[in-house]
Amino acid sequence: MLKIENLTKSYGDKKAVDALTLHIAPGELYAFIGHNGAGKTTTIKACCGILAFEEGNIYIDGISIKDDPLECKKRIAYIPDNPDLYSYMSGIKYLGFVADIFGVSKADRQERIEKYSEMFELKNDLAQPISSYSHGMKQKLAIISAWIHAPKLVIMDEPFVGLDPKASHLLKTMMRELCTEGGSIFFSTHILEVAEKLCDKVAIIKNGKLIVSGSMEQVKGDTSLEDVFLELEDDNA
Numbered sequence: 001m002l003k004i005e006n007l008t009k010s011y012g013d014k015k016a017v018d019a020l021t022l023h024i025a026p027g028e029l030y031a032f033i034g035h036n037g038a039g040k041t042t043t044i045k046a047c048c049g050i051l052a053f054e055e056g057n058i059y060i061d062g063i064s065i066k067d068d069p070l071e072c073k074k075r076i077a078y079i080p081d082n083p084d085l086y087s088y089m090s091g092i093k094y095l096g097f098v099a100d101i102f103g104v105s106k107a108d109r110q111e112r113i114e115k116y117s118e119m120f121e122l123k124n125d126l127a128q129p130i131s132s133y134s135h136g137m138k139q140k141l142a143i144i145s146a147w148i149h150a151p152k153l154v155i156m157d158e159p160f161v162g163l164d165p166k167a168s169h170l171l172k173t174m175m176r177e178l179c180t181e182g183g184s185i186f187f188s189t190h191i192l193e194v195a196e197k198l199c200d201k202v203a204i205i206k207n208g209k210l211i212v213s214g215s216m217e218q219v220k221g222d223t224s225l226e227d228v229f230l231e232l233e234d235d236n237a
Helices: 040-047 069-075 091-101 106-119 135-147 165-180 192-198 216-220 225-235
Strands: 002-011 014-024 029-033 055-060 076-079 153-157 184-188 201-206 209-215
Touching: 002 040, 014 029, 014 040, 014 055, 014 201, 014 209, 029 040, 029 165, 029 192, 040 055, 040 153, 040 184, 069 076, 076 135, 091 106, 091 135, 106 135, 135 153, 135 165, 165 184, 165 192, 192 216, 192 225, 201 216, 201 225, 209 216, 209 225, 216 225
Parallel strands: 029 184, 029 201, 076 153, 153 184
Antiparallel strands: 002 014, 002 055, 201 209
């Protein structure tokens, strides 16, 4: 579903991502972890067609993000770490706007908006301007907008930040359901306990380089993901 091949992205003389290769298959829930500045957000933005890169390639459902970025974007949803929504719009108008962009039918968008807004207890606030929303409400709206076109791949950067425990649980359930239905999730997180319990696979990156990747059981063994992460961070200091 997502193939990152020898991705290299530099800012001046600094390589933010250095020859990174990762493959996320259909049905996989994949965590991407690393310290601040490790290259996670740069990688994620490159996968979404937001950042250009010097070397390598990225494929979404077999399509090159370089050759056909628009077709790739039709297949994915992206939730940044700090969703930048159109604050002058109401919640319902924003969701309608996103549904229009992705060509979602009126019946499908109505059903999905109804379902997810009730789940996240946002239904009664959809008529209000987004400028009046709290950070947590904006995060919920961003999640609903990501799921509105039934994407094959959802890419997220720290998606649990700002969510209350109930909303976090709902998002985890949605992530697992999407993967059970053959979709894929690729997301960064600093909450290692969540990654360990939720994910099929994990990749750890440091200073732009991949340190380790594989199934959660292979990577953590008999210890915890936190212990493995801290040990690898020290070993690669």
